[in-house]
Amino acid sequence: MSQGSSSAKEDTIGLDVHALNELQQVNVPPTDDSLKYNYTADDGGVYTFEQPTAKIIRIRYDKKFQESVQPGQECGLLLDRTSFYAEQGGQIFDEGFIVKEQSEDDEFKVKNVQVRGGYVLHVGTAEGVFTVGDTVKLYIDEPRRCAVMKNHTATHILNFALRDVLKETDQKGSLVAPDRLRFDFSAKGAMSVVDVKATEEIVNNMVKKNELVYAKETALAMAKSIQGLRAVFDEVYPDPVRVVSVGIPVEDLEADPTGSGGQVTTVEFCGGTHLKQSGHIGDFVITTEEAISKGVRRIIALTGSEAHKAVHKQELLQKSVNELTQKIEDNSQTQQFTEKELNKNIVALDDEVAQSGIAYWKRDSLRSELKALKKKMDDIDKARKAAVVSRVTEESKKMIEADPDKAYTVHVFDAGSNAKALDAAMKQYKALSPRTSAMFFSVDQEASKILCMSCVPKDAHPSGLNAKAWVDQVVPLIQGKGGGKELSAQATGTNTQALEEAVQVATDFAKLKLS
Incomplete structure (x- = not known):
């Protein structure tokens, strides 16, 4: 706690200008705090701190110096000397206990230590009775120090x-x-x-x-x-x-x-x-x-x-990144995991790294590795989608070659949720079989998504068939939404189980309109 951020309660304890004047007028010497430097250490870094005795020379609460304090009272103890470090120079104050030498059951829990005008005030709660003149023993919180x-x-x-x-x-x-x-x-x-x-x-x-x-x-x-x-x-x-x-x-x-x-x-x-x-x-x-x-x-x-915890954490995170990298490499052969699962793992691990309290440079390094993995997955996704588009394009060409003058076709492509693949098939029909009305479906079971796309030649419109009306027949079945015009329309839905019925309804509607 900084010297300028004391709470209202601590303000009733702290040494203000009036308190300092009062101490100086009666020639109370500043606190001897040189004992804060009295400690030793062995080669293994084990520290031993002096536990000195001191005398209570003032007790302060309610904005006044008091002669004594009762259990449960928050107050400040001013001692003739101390081993406690008072907050200054950027270093936080010590915490610990002050124990009455005459009765070790009487303790004072030190929560804050501040210095004003050379006077070190130990702020905390009395857990016993303390009186001016008492001899006390000082115990700083050694692990904290x-x-x-x-x-x-x-x-x-x-x-x-x-x-x-x-x-x-x-x-x-x-x-x-x-x-x-x-x-x-x-x-x-x-x-x-x-x-x-x-x-x-x-x-x-x-x-x-x-x-x-x-x-x-x-x-x-x-x-x-x-x-x-x-x-x-x-x-x-x-x-x-x-x-x-x-x-x-x-x-x-x-x-x-x-x-x-x-x-x-x-x-x-x-x-x-x-x-x-x-x-x-x-x-x-x-x-x-x-x-x-x-x-x-x-x-x-x-x-x-x-810092040791941070180092250990970054080692665990590096291990997780390595394992995920291997999983992605293995998946190209085994197809054990979906791309969605792997991408989800990347995002989750990136979030964990971003929020971790590890080394700044290591966090950047791990996130760069994960960014590279995400790019790799994106490249795999692009390549897979391009392959689907290519396959569907070839499949549609063969369909046209098999029956170039067909009045209509309703077909299901294995294209998942790849709308570009269905669009590529539509373009093949428009270019190579311009007299054929076409409706294509594809299903992505993992995403619970069904796609529908249709196109109708201009000369089919007078017979009563138009793309939007055609799509509207299947929209309720696939529990979806659609849109478009007479010559081109599309829809997406979530009821993938209705695919077979949707194909039949679409076929019957085209047959009726074009008969």
Whole structure:
């Protein structure tokens, strides 16, 4: 939660200007929050956090400082010192518990931690009785803090990687949360998929190096002289300022500020909490790259277990794409699946890929593969339809050759729902047997569709036969709709079971009109 987005209830707890004045007037010292950096890690990335004791110096709710708080009350605890990280610099606040040393049954659930004027306020709900002066023990949510630290260290490396790939870019904002990181940066346009992948690879390569992460307070003027150091320069930094570097001790950068050190790794001003080694980040995945305003882009990325889930998901999706590709290849021989089924599988898998939180470049790659499969199916469909048109054309030619002077013909072609095939047959009769009245049917059982098309020569019209009237005889039977004129008409219906009856009705009607 950002400092500017507190709810109305939290506003009754937070430290406003009046509260700060009140604290300063009685010389309450700012909170010692240096304990937030007190933790160690082994080579396997297992972190151990200090669980210090502190003293409650103020309790706040109802817009006032109170002497005590009862169970169930939401309030803020101001301590003399803390290991909890207060939200600032883009890093989200810590959560956890504060337990009264005298009675461990009395707990305070920390939901938010904010800092104002150097005073760190722990906001949450009392699950016991707390009084000013109580000694308490502090327990941060360690897995959550570790996840945040992974994302924060990864944010620094991402900033470096973007500079390497884009050359000219500046940080415009960031959010470091337990489940993701968000990084805003200046750019002339959208990053290409190749650039996004290259950025991700640079970060993962720095992770694999598993270099030490160094942090040290440095004189502001000295820190600013380090070549390659990254900072949001419209922000006001303290003096001394904390410098965080991956792989190169800050002392070495101070000793040679104009050297190449700041060009080959990430060096930034930062008061946040970081990992001890870059390798503890684990997997790193960029899931999104998008515009948020003119000239500003946003990347959302994952680390640790969330990134591992994304990597596993993309492996499963790649397997599904491979299996579907093989299914389509095999189907050209076995005809086990219909084109409709395969196209449906492509669309469903494409939707799943599009909505998945996998790597940005991998999502693009998988969708390109699926697009190629869709084109292949479209080509197969075009070829099949062209073959049907060719076959029906040849069949109609042979019918004409067998009886060129026939007065009428009613025929069923094996053309499915291919209207072009029936139209091709009609054109053959108009060109090669212009005195024949023709009605053609075809059925697509899978789509529950029946097609009907008719043509009548001009000289057949005086006898009473016209194409529209002819089609109108079968429309009710096929439960369809039709249209056309005296010389040409067509209809479509859904009652494919009525084909035989429709052919008989059409034949009887033509025989009656042309007798």
